[in-house]
Amino acid sequence: MNILITGVHGFVGSNLVKALVPEHTIFGLDIVAPKKEGVKKTFFWEDLPSTNLGQTQLLDFPKIDAIIHLAGKAHDTRNKSTADVYFRVNTGLTQRIFDWFLTSKSAKKFIFFSTVKSAADRVEGEFLTEECVPTPVGPYGESKIKAEDYIIGHFAPEALKRPYHNFDDSDSLVKGKNVYIIRPCMIHGPGNKGNLNLLYGVVSKGIPWPLGAFENRRSFTSIGNLCVVIDGFLTKNVPSGIYHMGDDEALSTNELIQVICEALGKKAHIWCIPKGLMNGVAKVGGWFHLSLNPLRMQKLTENYVVSNAKIKAALGITQMPVRAKDGLMLSLIHISEPTRPY
Secondary structure (H helix, E strand, C coil), X not given: CEEEEECCCCHHHHHHHHHHCCCCEEEEEECCXXXXXXXXXXXXXXXXXXXXXXXXXXXXXXXXXXXXXXXXXXXXXXCCCCHHHHHHHHHHHHHHHHHHHHHCCCCCEEEEECCHHHCECCCCCCCECCCCCCECCCHHHHHHHHHXXXXXHHHCHHHHHCCCCCCCHHHCXXXXXXXXXXXXXXXXXXXXXXXXXXXXXHHHCCCCECECXXXXXXXXXXXXXXXXXXXXXXXXXXXXXXXXXXCCCCECHHXXXXXXXXXXXXXXXXXXXXXHHHHHHHHHHHHCCCCCCHHHHHHHHCCECECCHHHHHHHCCCCCCCCHHHHHHHHHHHHHCCCCCC
């Protein structure tokens, strides 16, 4: 199968290439096009055939069987990015690549990487399922849900009349093609730079964790599980639709600190400082654009458990292959030893 991955040089793209290249031929579409092991050729966005000009295939552009659309503007926890950047990248590029997918005679599967933040900024109840009315907060989630709506509006427009925007192949106006919108929670693995790295840096320096008073549980997505899911979408007869993605087990931040300490071979130092005091510290951090700010505080202390029941049922599996703790341990080992094979 010829697979086109947008944003192929990013964290998720790089891991997907390693997972998929043994059985598939991988092409890339990105803003940079250096040679990459496992990628036959990376094209620039300017190379993509223009549907506005009636082009569906250029002579030097390969016939693609499936598209994995990863390219996007990631969540900026320092709040330095303007809203238009999110919509230009997350919505605009999605519209462009999906338009081409619809006109392509060879491409049969389209996988769009959205985010659980397009569905809900906070989880009300025990866990988040696909049966929720999208209520994103901020340009990141808003730009992603706008991209989702564009895809649904051109593939299964009747679904937009439903409160959850849920759809399947019976709703499709485009027969012979499958469309998957995947909403993962926090993804971690080799090459990731985010909150897990921040926590690791704090704990590795022996700094006590000051947020022990916050009791929370949240879902994570191990890159190993994500790669298995994507391979399933490509190779199995999975119905089109919206799918949430996360590991089977949810962990609290305090449990995560303990896992980090286990990886470091250190004793966990968790302080239970009053919540009000720590929220005040985060507020000051927001004024001065420091690492600990209100947005990051929310991410570190919120309850955000995501159900993966639908995606497992669609793939015909009862559990994810990688346990949440095991996946985190592998990611943490790679943070400390970046050159170690994963």
